Amino acid sequence: MSGFSYPEWIGEVYPEGTKRDGMLASYATIFPVVEINMSFRRTPQDKTIAKWREAVPESFLFTMKAHQRITHWKRLSDVAEDVGTFVKACQGLGPKLGPILFQVPPSLTFDAALIDGFGASLVPGCSYAFEPRDPSFLTPEALGALRRHGIALCLNDDFFEPSRYEPTGPFVYFRFHRDVYAPGDIEARAELVKSYDTDVYAIFQHEDNPESVKPALRFLELVS
Numbered sequence: 315m316s317g318f319s320y321p322e323w324i325g326e327v328y329p330e331g332t333k334r335d336g337m338l339a340s341y342a343t344i345f346p347v348v349e350i351n352m353s354f355r356r357t358p359q360d361k362t363i364a365k366w367r368e369a370v371p372e373s374f375l376f377t378m379k380a381h382q383r384i385t386h387w388k389r390l391s392d393v394a395e396d397v398g399t400f401v402k403a404c405q406g407l408g409p410k411l412g413p414i415l416f417q418v419p420p421s422l423t424f425d426a427a428l429i430d431g432f433g434a435s436l437v438p439g440c441s442y443a444f445e446p447r448d449p450s451f452l453t454p455e456a457l458g459a460l461r462r463h464g465i466a467l468c469l470n471d472d473f474f475e476p477s478r479y480e481p482t483g484p485f486v487y488f489r490f491h492r493d494v495y496a497p498g499d500i501e502a503r504a505e506l507v508k509s510y511d512t513d514v515y516a517i518f519q520h521e522d523n524p525e526s527v528k529p530a531l532r533f534l535e536l537v538s
Contacts, residue, residue: 317520326524433463
């Protein structure tokens with residue numbers, strides 16, 4: 315799920331009586347990964363990162379959504395310093411740090427020089443995913459640019475059909491964010507994910523309503 319801190323889940327997803335500071339630990343007993351979205355608006359403080367790291371088991375992973383300064387304000391241009399600052403904060407998670415996700419706005423179209431410059435700004439030793447919103451990023455040239463830099467394509471099914479996915483990095487990343495799934499949709503996505511012989515991150519949309527967790531639970535059941 316893309317989030318875990320929802321008091322409305324207590325008694326439905328989390329055990330009755332779960333405290334706010336115990337929600338992440340409860341989440342980690344159900345799901346192996348969480349996508350942190352609050353980092354899009356503010357870089358987490360070291361003490362928050364440390365608290366998250368200590369709350370989950372060794373095998374648990376965090377994916378971190380990159381700050382909007384990088385993706386939306388500067389639109390990937392001249393971002394080496396910003397990327398370095400953000401990655402350094404995330405590295406406090408240690409081995410529990412999964413991919414760092416760069417989600418760009420729908421108005422950003424593919425430009426080879428821009429992607430090459432952005433790719434050169436990435437800190438070595440971390441994993442990176444890139445979520446476009448414009449179809450120009452699904453062309454062979456654009457996918458090739460992501461491959462050159464080892465950046466995994468992230469496909470959001472609110473914008474593109476999952477069948478259009480092409481791996482460009484060392485792992486696969488989907489964001490399943492539709493509000494409603496038709497009968498068979500979750501099963502089809504599970505079959506698609508199982509067809510990849512590599513690590514796959516499949517992140518469902520966060521909602522306050524506990525009912526929103528059901529598609530993710532069904533998906534987890536199917537791929538386990």
